[in-house]
Amino acid sequence: MKKILLASALIAASAGFASAQDTIRLATEGAYPPFNLINDSGKPDGFEVELFDKMCEMAEVKCEWVVTDWDGMIPNLQSGNYDAIVAGMSITDERREVIDFTQNYYPPAKSAYAAMDPDADIKGGVVAAQINTIQAGYVAESGATLLEFATPDEAVAAVRNGEADAVFADSDYLKPVVEESNGQFAWIDQPVPLGDGIGMGVRKSDTELKATFDATIQTMKDDGSLNELMSKWFGDEAPQF
Structure with a gap:
């Protein structure tokens, strides 16, 4: 029953967001391996890229990656240059004052x-x-x-x-x-x-976007696939949910 409820929440959240926007622009730094990096082909890669590519597929939404400098990520999010931050950003009270976060997809490190x-x-x-x-x-x-x-x-x-x-x-x-x-x-x-783990940063007004990825993160925590991905990128000593 728990999995059915989670699936229903995921479908409802993603449908609501997809109707409002066709493509979700995800900002990353590409300079913080193994969380995010630029591979030999010149494309974004790493734990977060693989994770969110999978979650976008699960939510049935189209996502694209925007590589940008770390300094200025939050102001550029607020200015609408992209829709979310996926860049190893720790959840802190100070950042919560200006943006919102999904639940953490990486435990407090x-x-x-x-x-x-x-x-x-x-x-x-x-x-x-x-x-x-x-x-x-x-x-x-x-x-x-x-x-x-x-x-x-x-x-x-x-x-x-x-x-x-x-x-x-x-x-x-x-x-x-x-x-x-x-x-x-x-x-x-x-x-x-330090911090409350790593989450996806979103504008406070983007409640449907947050709900969509809260649901996908929870699904991957519950089925164990998030732990598997962390072990792949961080080794056998990686923290687990």
Whole structure:
């Protein structure tokens, strides 16, 4: 009965939205693997792209990807340049003040520090983070000097070239940086839990769009397919719903 009710909600929500708009424009950064990236063919790829391609198919709506810079994503959403944000965006109270979110499609994850010097000063030194992220906000309040960059890759590069003592980012993003650095990078201190998980960002007025994807996310949580996709992209240690 539960699955029948979920299916009915999904059909009703998607039908209502599809009647109002033919194509849903999904904004992503394409620079935050494995959540989102640009593949060798020059197309958006990654966990979120595969997930939302599947959910658009389930909801029987047409979706297209818009690759855009992280900084300015929320203002551009509000301006109507696209319909939703699917870019590893953590759900926070501050962001909820200006946009709405679906339920999370990735559980609350831990952020972490990484540095080339195991004795790096993360409390009073210089710490790099991506601009307008919850990690940047955390560093700004930690006592360290915050050095912000447009992309997470640039934040990591700042540590490599000596501009910053450490980088602070999602642990899932930093994991391959540390593991594939041949010992150059190491974890510093303990992981820090931040945010309420990752959700799809929408305008507050787009209640039907939110309902459509709330229903598809819930369906994939209930049938286990969301957990399978997380394991595919993040490995056996991926969090599970």
